[in-house]
Amino acid sequence: MRDESLGTTEQELEKVILVGCQLPTEDDDRFQYSLDELVSLTKTAKGKAIATVSQKRNTRHPATYIGKGKVEELITLAEELEPDVIIFNDELSPSQIRNLSNVLEARVIDRTQLILDIFAQRARSREGKLQVELAQLQYLLPRLIGKGLSLSRLGGGIGTRGPGETKLETDRRHIHRRIDDIKSQLVSIVKHRERYRERRKHNQSFQLALVGYTNAGKSTLFNRLTEADSFEENQLFATLDPMTRKCILPSGFTALLTDTVGFIQDLPTSLIAAFRSTLEEAKEADLILHIVDSSNPDYFNHEQTVYKLLDELEADKIPVLTVYNKSDEKHHDFVPSSVHQSILISAFNEDDLDSLKQVIQSLMMETMEEYKVYIPNSEGKLLSMLKSTSVLTELSFEEEKDSYLCKGYIQPTLSITQQLKNYMQ
Template identity: 45%
Template sequence: MRRHFSDSRLAQGPERALLVGVCLAEQEPEQSESSMEELRQLARTAGAEVGAVVLQRRPRPHAATFIGKGKIEQIAQELHLTESDIVIFDNDLTPTWQRNLEQALGCKVVDRTELILDIFAQHAKTRDGKLQVELAQLRYRLPRLTGRGTLMSRLGGGIGTRGPGETQLEIDRRRITERIGKLKRILQKVRSHRSSQRKRRSRSAIPTLAIVGYTNAGKSTLLNLLAGAGVPVENQLFATLDTTTRRAEGADGEPVLLTDTVGFIRNLPEDLLVAFRATLEEVTEADALVHVVDASSPACVEQVQAVLEVLRQLGAGEKPTLTVLNKADLLGAEERNRLRTLKRDYAPAVELSALLGLGRAELLEALAALVSGSQVRFTLRLPYERGPVLALLHEQGRILERRYEEGGILLQVEAPRSVFEKVSKALREQEPAARVEAERFV
């Protein structure tokens, strides 16, 4: 059963979406239900109304259409009954599955990755953010050009068509590939510019903490609480796409730099990780991390694991981390038992209501401890010809003692752990026998 909608139907108001989730053999039913609830939030954030939800268990995907013929017929009936315009899958679809489903159903079919990219396209406000989103969308859509252009043109705009625009995406692959190459070159300049900004900040020897966490966990609210940043806060997914860095003070009065970052989500699209490399380097280059968790969410454990997985993908999984269990004011008795388990499993951890400021004093003390734990006191023997390394230590650390000897300088240095690791790597690459010894973390 195929359905077609006129442009006038689409122009009447927001798209009405039929949500489809497929629970494969390796997935637990509870996880699928939780993921479908998150898909509801994503669809609403993208501007769609949810007409119906269909969930199916399958041992494996259908080779041609991901779901079977019977389920396609059921979805077609639901489309008619709910007057839905678009089908959104909670799974990632191959280009073949997506194309075959659109032909069978006669409407747009969007997978989870395309939905998230669409939300990013709506929320990107700065030039850098828009460039990064465009790169991610072009990388995603390039293998999906064949066979979708006519259908997309007939069905009008909406989810999956924002960003660079469908007309642009129907041009030949060569020109799209050239555009991707140009975006990469532009974003490389963005990365270089941001790297220079980080170097200027590092000369002050003030530790930098990156605020990370699941989307809508309260990261921007936390930055506002600690630094009076005035960052807009909205109760929606992916409200923050651009980084903001502000100065704050711990309980000991020592300054720190806090950087708010883009939120993570389960199965964060790989194209976004690649495209947002310039933004996510704020995480990989930070001295330590502040991991904000929505402790009121029934899926908070799964959300924590999703964030930790993204951090591992970025190479930041081993950084010193403070877990902030946010929205503690919303917890009932049962949730408080879960909170105690979270504090034990993800220590060091503090509970907080960033919105109300409850727990702020404990948070400041924990931040001071985190910062001190991210500083390393170490000794090294530096050959005289390694002037650039000495300049780096001057810029980003404190040289406590130096002694000039034959063949080099013996230094005792206090610096962020990231600087210690950078110097160690640089020296060992040039001189495998070189030794940089950490005396203690201070």
């Protein structure tokens, strides 16, 4: 049997048991959504969930995450099903991983390591690969005890991709040196990205950023709006490296649109830090397009997760347009809940895309200044610049003045606005 979404046969998928612990602060629906998401993450990592073990507790057990009785139940289940991996739905402490690994035959990893593993698969650029390796090494360092973390079991598979066994079996000093080396490489890459960003600012490009929960359809929408070729697939974290392309709006004005890595609930702090420079593309935007999957029953919590991360990135003051995507599959309980202006669309509907572009242009115009000028027929270069740097709403030639009447909207910070003042009447 072939699973087309993974491009692999079901026999090749690793067998996985999932383990979750529900605290009093988490209601049943929220806990179930979290486990469902863990199933999706496992599938993305080329694993197949064959069983789920869950327990309600007032606090997580400090030594084993779940209680002693549940651990015994898990041991029995693992002996019966013989899984390759057992994945816990929270970040485990080094002692919890050590204690659980001592009594379970299968590899023991947590949600954080699973996400890191997926990131290791998805990274394409040099920066992305370095950021993943940095996050993995920082995660694994406190979990290495001597040769550490039953590394003899790391023979490949979920939770082992990235830095690799040989690097992890060396001493802490080597790992510290590698971390320092990666950080220095990332500093130079970040400086290059900042120079590129400054150049875009200098050119006064209007910048749009797509943000949203992972698998909300950002890359699909990015491709439809820009006619680009970004990787799109119905999997979590299909896009890891940011991509920027030109987006032509109805007036002919060209904005720059950037696709970003998807957000996720309980995204490890180390990952937020590692991908900060990537996510800062959103921080530099003039308008953020927040893409929400209207077909997902947990869409409201997904929205809140994104807002929380935007706050952490100090990008919460930037204007936001909430784009509820997948209108053709929207959940029966879906009700728009955004505090910002919103629009409901399907990325595959051309009329919806046209409507979205119109809304983007209208919001963009709200941040601009209105102008009305007469440009002499001899000023062809200025007229050409006006077409590319402003939203031109009216252009007509008046013979008695031998000039073009131009009306539209322009960013007040553009240097061309000073030239326009000479032709205002």
